[in-house]
Amino acid sequence: xxxxxxxxxxxxxxxxxxxxxxxxxxxxxxxxxxxxxxxxxxxxxxxxxxxxxxxxxxxxxxxxxxxxxxxxxxxxxxxxxxxxxxxxxxxxxxxxxxxxxxxxxxxxxxxxxxxxxxxxxxxxxxxxxxxxxxxxxxxxxxxxxxxxxxxxxxxxxxxxxxxxxxxxxxxxxxxxxxxxxxxxxxxxxxxxxxxxxxxxxxxxxxxxxxxxxxxxxxxxxxxxxxxxxxxxxxxxxxxxxxxxxxxxxxxxxxxxxxxxxxxxxxxxxxxxxxxxxxxxxxxxxxxxxxxxxxxxxxxxxxxxxxxxxxxxxx
Amino acid sequence: xxxxxxxxxxxxxxxxxxxxxxxxxxxxxxxxxxxxxxxxxxxxxxxxxxxxxxxxxxxxxxxxxxxxxxxxxxxxxxxxxxxxxxxxxxxxxxxxxxxxxxxxxxxxxxxxxxxxxxxxxxxxxxxxxxxxxxxxxxxxxxxxxxxxxxxxxxxxxxxxxxxxxxxxxxxxxxxxxxxxxxxxxxxxxxxxxxxxxxxxxxxxxxxxxxxxxxxxxxxxxxxxxxxxxxxxxxxxxxxxxxxxxxxxxxxxxxxxxxxxxxxxxxxxxxxxxxxxxxxxxxxxxxxxxxxxxxxxxxxxxxxxxxxxxxxxxxxxxxxxxxxxxxxxxxxxxxxxxxxxxxxxxxxxxxxxxxxxxxxxxxxxxxxxxxxxxxxxxxxxxxxxxxxxxxxxxxxxxxxxxxxxxxxxxxxxxxxxxxxxxxxxxxxxxxxxxxxxxxxxxxxxxxxxxxxxxxxxxxxxxxxxxxxxxxxxxxxxxxxxxxxxxxxxxxxxxxxxxxxxxxxxxxxxxxxxxxxxxxxxxxxxxxxxxxxxxxxxxxxxxxxxxxxxxxxxxxxxxxxxxxxxxxxxxxxxxxxxxxxxxxxxxxxxxxxxxxxxxxxxxxxxxxxxxxxxxxxxxxxxxxxxxxxxxxxxxxxxxxxxxxxxxxxxxx
Numbered sequence: 001x002x003x004x005x006x007x008x009x010x011x012x013x014x015x016x017x018x019x020x021x022x023x024x025x026x027x028x029x030x031x032x033x034x035x036x037x038x039x040x041x042x043x044x045x046x047x048x049x050x051x052x053x054x055x056x057x058x059x060x061x062x063x064x065x066x067x068x069x070x071x072x073x074x075x076x077x078x079x080x081x082x083x084x085x086x087x088x089x090x091x092x093x094x095x096x097x098x099x100x101x102x103x104x105x106x107x108x109x110x111x112x113x114x115x116x117x118x119x120x121x122x123x124x125x126x127x128x129x130x131x132x133x134x135x136x137x138x139x140x141x142x143x144x145x146x147x148x149x150x151x152x153x154x155x156x157x158x159x160x161x162x163x164x165x166x167x168x169x170x171x172x173x174x175x176x177x178x179x180x181x182x183x184x185x186x187x188x189x190x191x192x193x194x195x196x197x198x199x200x201x202x203x204x205x206x207x208x209x210x211x212x213x214x215x216x217x218x219x220x221x222x223x224x225x226x227x228x229x230x231x232x233x234x235x236x237x238x239x240x241x242x243x244x245x246x247x248x249x250x251x252x253x254x255x256x257x258x259x260x261x262x263x264x265x266x267x268x269x270x271x272x273x274x275x276x277x278x279x280x281x282x283x284x285x286x287x288x289x290x291x292x293x294x295x296x297x298x299x300x301x302x303x304x305x306x307x308x309x310x311x312x313x314x
Numbered sequence: 315x316x317x318x319x320x321x322x323x324x325x326x327x328x329x330x331x332x333x334x335x336x337x338x339x340x341x342x343x344x345x346x347x348x349x350x351x352x353x354x355x356x357x358x359x360x361x362x363x364x365x366x367x368x369x370x371x372x373x374x375x376x377x378x379x380x381x382x383x384x385x386x387x388x389x390x391x392x393x394x395x396x397x398x399x400x401x402x403x404x405x406x407x408x409x410x411x412x413x414x415x416x417x418x419x420x421x422x423x424x425x426x427x428x429x430x431x432x433x434x435x436x437x438x439x440x441x442x443x444x445x446x447x448x449x450x451x452x453x454x455x456x457x458x459x460x461x462x463x464x465x466x467x468x469x470x471x472x473x474x475x476x477x478x479x480x481x482x483x484x485x486x487x488x489x490x491x492x493x494x495x496x497x498x499x500x501x502x503x504x505x506x507x508x509x510x511x512x513x514x515x516x517x518x519x520x521x522x523x524x525x526x527x528x529x530x531x532x533x534x535x536x537x538x539x540x541x542x543x544x545x546x547x548x549x550x551x552x553x554x555x556x557x558x559x560x561x562x563x564x565x566x567x568x569x570x571x572x573x574x575x576x577x578x579x580x581x582x583x584x585x586x587x588x589x590x591x592x593x594x595x596x597x598x599x600x601x602x603x604x605x606x607x608x609x610x611x612x613x614x615x616x617x618x619x620x621x622x623x624x625x626x627x628x629x630x631x632x633x634x635x636x637x638x639x640x641x642x643x644x645x646x647x648x649x650x651x652x653x654x655x656x657x658x659x660x661x662x663x664x665x666x667x668x669x670x671x672x673x674x675x676x677x678x679x680x681x682x683x684x685x686x687x688x689x690x691x692x693x694x695x696x697x698x699x700x701x702x703x704x705x706x707x708x709x710x711x712x713x714x715x716x717x718x719x720x721x722x723x724x725x726x727x728x729x730x731x732x733x734x735x736x737x738x739x740x741x742x743x744x745x746x747x748x749x750x751x752x753x754x755x756x757x758x759x760x761x762x763x764x765x766x767x768x769x770x771x772x773x774x775x776x777x778x779x780x781x782x783x784x785x786x787x788x789x790x791x792x793x794x795x796x797x798x799x800x801x802x803x804x805x806x807x808x809x810x811x812x813x814x815x816x817x818x819x820x821x822x823x824x825x826x827x828x829x830x831x832x833x834x835x836x837x838x839x840x841x842x843x844x845x846x847x848x849x850x851x852x853x854x855x856x857x858x859x860x861x862x863x864x865x866x867x868x869x870x871x872x873x874x875x876x877x878x879x880x881x882x883x884x885x886x887x888x889x890x891x892x893x894x895x896x897x898x899x900x901x902x903x904x905x906x907x908x909x910x911x912x913x914x915x916x917x918x919x920x921x922x923x924x925x926x927x928x929x930x931x932x933x934x935x936x937x938x939x940x941x942x943x944x945x946x947x948x949x950x951x952x953x954x955x956x957x958x959x960x961x962x963x964x
Contacts, residue, residue: 142589149581221752275467288463292457
């Protein structure tokens with residue numbers, strides 16, 4: 001178990017390094033003078049000169065990267081010029097909100113995606129299958145930012161069941177129940193697409209597995225259909241669905257950008273959109289790096305889960 | 315992924331008919347009602363967007379502060395006006411034009427760049443491939459939309475930059491898919507031939523490989539275009555794409571959001587349009603994939619049900635079941651129904667096995683012997699399998715009439731199975747001990763620890779060394795011989811009266827095969843169980859079976875006592891099968907199978923099905939129904955010109 005995790009962690013290191021190089025190159029790739037781009041066009045010449053020296057732009061790119069990555073590893077992502085605060089503070093503050101939202105959405109998507117996929121496969125070509133297939137098709141085609149608005153109009157404005165925006169109530173908010181209350185609409189909206197994708201793949205994986213010889217063996221043993229489907233077939237199908245759930249984590253983390261904007265959820269996504277509009281490049285860089293790195297770690301976790309479920313992969 | 319379920323019209327297995335009867339791709343696509351609906355919706359939207367300049371529409375950018383926020387169906391503004399008094403319908407059509415143009419352009423760029431990378435990497439291989447694919451993997455390590463945001467952050471907000479960003483993040487999908495196909499193609503003979511003829515790599519890629527990867531490019535494109543339109547609209551919605559006064563559907567939605575509570579339709583209408591576009595593209599994409607992916611077309615993904623379907627009005631023979639026999643099958647007919655084709659895989663089979671007796675069922679692959687054996691307990695996959703007639707007598711009870719509950723009770727209880735390849739037939743994820751315990755507890759009301767003790771005893775019974783430790787082993791950790799012993803142990807778990815063994819030794823090497831055969835023979839005698847032993851190998855039959863039934867093209871062509879059949883068979887086909895068995899010390903003996911192929915069971919010729927391959931065939935062999943008749947001794951054969959004792963084939 002520990003050996004597996006250690007092995008996967010080692011394998012993730014080159015990915016993380018590559019990721020950091022790409023994120024680092026963001027600054028170098030900006031057309032024109034990076035310092036001006038970072039500080040905005042109203043920056044004083046002295047500030048531009050000082051930032052240029054800070055960024056070490058007189059050195060070669062590999063030297064710049066080493067200097068940058070060593071300060072990143074010490075938690076120094078630079079300062080946001082627009083907010084005049086250390087980037088790391090803002091990103092970490094925002095990231096916890098994103099994790100909560102994305103985590104809730106991913107759990108919803110996994111539960112309902114697996115359920116819908118199994119029912120669809122077991123009732124193949126039946127009414128339930130056709131209905132689920134159609135709903136899934138709508139789910140993966142619907143723009144989440146539009147769906148969010150519809151849900152706000154109905155659940156927040158019309159029947160006033162859930163709040164329309166934010167993470168906590170302005171007066172007396174902040175308790176776990178209050179946050180949960182605010183979480184429902186954005187998490188459901190964010191989960192829709194991932195649910196659809198997971199449902200589709202679960203259905204295919206189940207149908208694939210149900211044709212296998214070992215399912216015939218399970219039936220030949222005289223097991224009940226329930227046991228054949230929910231133990232023998234589902235466990236085998238789950239092995240191929242888990243990596244998909246890992247990939248969906250990326251779509252959910254990315255899709256959070258829209259949902260955070262629509263619901264004014266104080267996460268990294270909404271922060272990134274503002275930072276891009278204000279050309280606050282260091283903040284964008286920090287946000288992208290943290291989210292992307294967490295995605296790598298999440299995939300690693302999915303990988304380990306898959307190995308634990310399927311001992312053949314060891 | 316939705317497979318044929320989106321296809322409500324045709325049954326899933328409809329495509330598996332003859333190659334020549336296969337309809338064209340476009341016809342199949344149109345046959346799929348949902349895909350056709352998608353084509354119509356998308357067609358109407360694209361046509362309207364293209365025609366925008368010549369349609370009688372208001373200027374989409376003409377503001378009119380006096381007529382702002384007009385509701386739906388107002389005079390002159392069917393869809394109302396926005397916060398600046400601009401006509402929503404006009405803006406919707408012009409906005410759709412921009413969104414479609416941007417989305418399709420991004421798709422084309424991603425497809426061209428990604429396919430080029432995939433082709434080069436897959437064809438060049440080695441170092442080039444490694445470096446290119448590592449870079450692609452790096453891009454894929456980013457959450458999808460986040461990478462697009464990073465690119466927009468570098469390039470700055472704007473519609474064209476958003477287009478580039480979306481194109482770049484989709485490049486990896488094409489690169490990976492195309493590379494996979496190209497690697498396979500680059501090793502094929504026709505590419506070698508092109509290389510030897512002196513063509514350069516670029517020309518080979520363009521003229522020999524590209525045409526073959528085109529379907530994959532189309533499939534990838536059809537599944538990603540929808541996304542790309544959605545994501546470019548998303549970037550515009552966030553204010554990072556189209557900048558005013560330019561508007562696409564996404565930026566209309568973003569702007570309309572500011573007046574969401576007072577005039578919701580202003581943001582809902584462009585969102586609905588995005589949804590319709592993406593949905594119609596996804597419908598078409600599903601249709602294209604169903605048509606181009608032959609595995610889905612063949613209906614291979616149809617789910618087999620608990621039990622083979624049995625025709626309610628199945629043909630029943632006049633004769634009755636003998637209650638004294640363990641197995642007494644009368645005129646069993648099992649069909650595969652694919653579309654309008656009916657394959658009679660088992661066409662009127664009679665089998666009888668007495669208590670403690672072993673009957674060998676022999677034939678080439680495709681002769682219907684496995685289908686016959688799997689029909690007994692309803693294990694033929696349905697769809698497409700159907701039991702269309704006959705009686706399946708088990709100790710006087712007709713199993714074809716038995717309720718599902720009774721079948722479940724018998725399966726693994728009084729009637730058990732041993733299958734061919736134990737690596738495929740044991741569950742790969744569960745320890746073999748657990749699988750044994752499960753088999754025991756499905757039929758005996760005993761606790762877990764008691765069942766575990768029984769399982770260990772069973773493993774010891776089939777002579778598995780160190781059963782305690784093997785209980786925890788997974789199937790892939792055991793050798794082929796040990797795995798098959800586990801299967802046999804599982805079959806013996808509940809003291810069966812009939813064991814159906816479907817080629818149980820075929821996947822094993824010769825020495826292990828002999829051991830397993832001996833084990834099965836001993837256990838059978840010890841427990842006095844009847845065995846139906848399916849094999850294509852007369853060598854195996856001679857070791858274990860008392861009687862033999864030979865099958866050809868879905869029917870039994872000869873049956874009798876093993877020693878008599880082996881010595882002097884009456885049917886020429888049996889003779890040829892026996893001649894295939896290798897004999898120690900005769901290395902020059904012909905080992906190839908019987909020349910020729912059996913006729914397809916959906917188009918059986920009149921008369922004897924073997925006539926075309928038979929050296930003794932005469933004119934009368936090709937008409938009428940030839941009955942299974944007593945020839946001599948215990949031998950019965952379906953042949954008009956049987957071999958006489960001592961007669962050779964030629």
